[in-house]
Amino acid sequence: MARRWLAAWLLALVVVLGAAAAFEVHLRQLGYVPTVQDDEDLWSLQADRLRGATNPIALLGASRIQFAVDRERVEQATGRTTAMLAVNGAYPVAALRWLAKDTSFKGLAVIGVDSRGLDRRHWEMQQRWIDHYEHRWTYAREIHRLLLTPLQEYLVMMRSPFAWVALARRELAGEPMPFNDYLVMRPDRVGFLDYERTDVAAIKRQRLIDLVDYYRNYPPAPPAKWLADLAQVSSWVRTIQARGGKVVFFREPSAGEHLVLDEKNYPRGEYWDAYARISPAPMIEFRDEPEFRSFVLPDTSHIDGKDIPRFTDALLAVLVRHGLIAPTAQ
């Protein structure tokens, strides 16, 4: 290399590394912490765990599973390969359909869902992740994701809200620095919420506003129609059961105004219980299980990260009682 180029590159490297170090220190001083960023590639790594595993456990659902069940703890307690396939903000019916089509899956699918999530309107929400896994997941992406994860684990500046373009946009819009996210994600996609680092009242308020808006814009399907649509879901469950697998629907805890609104729009007797009477899969409702009574839901929908081990143990105990995992497994 010509000497002038070598010098230019060495100098540039020193300047950029110095700037990166200063930026990292600055972000940490502002209270930000590093976290793995969830994406389709991380989901695909989990989906890969199901391939070739005998009798695996697939954890499906949305944020209430992803931010409440410790995948590692389930794996250790049961001795069965466990994959965290829940997706924050997306209901899991598409993932159930995908497991039904995958003839190699003969394990247990734990599906965290409520009556709203079973509504046909929400069935395709996770299809994007499945399409990615089926069509775009390659060895190259896998290696990229495996290399990227440790960088995100240790560097705050690897979070996309801190890209200079995102910060410049905020500056132009007169917005403050990015929201100090109270979620820390582990590489296996289990998320830990730390409510001590955030304004719980504001989050609770916003969650309620969003839910009121949602039910105003998307009123529930009539119970008969809702139930009729679920015949297809039942067929997917039976497909898994026919080859020796098991499926369980689990209505995770919610509380306060959130629960009131859910109950008002999807009355348990007309929806959840109606399906429970004909569903080929067992359906666990949190209010029926004493293990879930003691949990505090700071934002009415999720538990604090500190409660995840206890919640995971509670879920395992319930699964044992329903005969879905072996009693000795715990």
Place this chain on the structure above:
Amino acid sequence: MTFDSLTFAVFLAATWAAYWATPSWHTRKLLLLALSYVFYAAWNPFFVVLLVATTAFDWLMGRKLEGETRQPVRRVLLCASIAVNLCALGFFKYAQFFTNTAIDLARVIGITYRPIDLGILLPVGISFYTFESLAYVIDVFRRRSKASTRLLDYSLYVTFFPHLVAGPILRYNDFDPQTAAPKPFAETAQGRGLALLFIGLALKICLADLVFAPVVDTLFAPDQHPGMAESWLGATTFSLQVYCDFAGYTLCAIGVALMFGFRFPSNFESPFGSVGMIDLWNRWHISLSTWLRDYVFKPLGHYRRGRLRGHANLIFTFFLCGLWHGAAWTFVLWGGLNGVLLVAERIFRDHVWDFTRVRSAPGRAALALVTFAIFAVEAVMFRAHSIHQAAGMMATMLGLHARPASSIVPAHDARFALAVGACVLAAQIATVNVRGWEWLDRVSIGWRTAVAVAALCAVVFSPGLNPAFIYFQF
């Protein structure tokens, strides 16, 4: 693996170190070929078989063509090679498209078929390496190239990883001499190659993905109906996005090739500084436009058989250009539209005003902006999800279809994208006469450091998702 992935960073570092540590030139080329197959296999290992088979077939055809003196037999050999290449391309890329079109046509005459999903995966880069193979065989047939005697060198021409999946489309006559003798390591090419790699990454990661893509994706969402101002915003930001994406990829390819001692042709030369669409197509995706000129437009007779026939040849060539880009009618129409625009420009310049003779800088800058605006209007067809969406948006832009003013994109996002876009345009207009990147070797160490710092910073401080390069789908 894409150039903007950590997988590629590791692959490149390992390949580069192994290549330069290998003393024998033959072994180096073998190593490059083997690792190029690894690079390709990272997408789908099964398609390596297709790549190897078509490469070997075309190499054999080249040898046969070289040795054969009977012209009818040579024609048969040429046709066989073209047919095999186009059949492979047609099957993988266009079978679904033609099936869908047939079903649509049947519906028009009252016969209804259920849509059929053929489930065919597109081998990445097939459009690019097929064109390279075709160019080689045709050139050997025309006796403009000597047939390759070494399968290794020919395979490297087709497979060398920097250009394999999205060009630039190489010519055998340009590449083959570079395989003859080893390149010394101690060249400024190393430093410049690294600079081009990072400038390319900055264009892709920072500008295409972070600045322009969010605006484009929002405005081109199927359920959006932007008004006139936002339609223009969508069209112009998409034009800039596709430029930064593809020119960024090409710069990476050229830079990486340089780091291995190979020179690739330039693929973009400040296209948005062009005056007129003819000028623009001489500066935009140059390796494709020259390929189409040499292997489609000229064989059709270009303008030798009269103006009218020439115009028809030009439009037909650009229809094919559109079809090459994608198996969808939007791409075909986009290509045809470009052909029509080029013909219109020729007629306008011949009979009304030859604006390319304008010499004043402000005048040329104004004409460049008009050219960019025309490019942006027709680029809508390239990006839209359907002809219906494209037609609605284009009509709105031209004031032919009144839509209420919209505010789909937040004002500060629009301002930011427009400000960055203005900088890109200004830079292209200012550097329209600067060819290539050799100037980087001539500037002071301070300027080189500044370029390196800017490109590195743009990459390092742009964490985010890494969506695929737009041209990988072709």
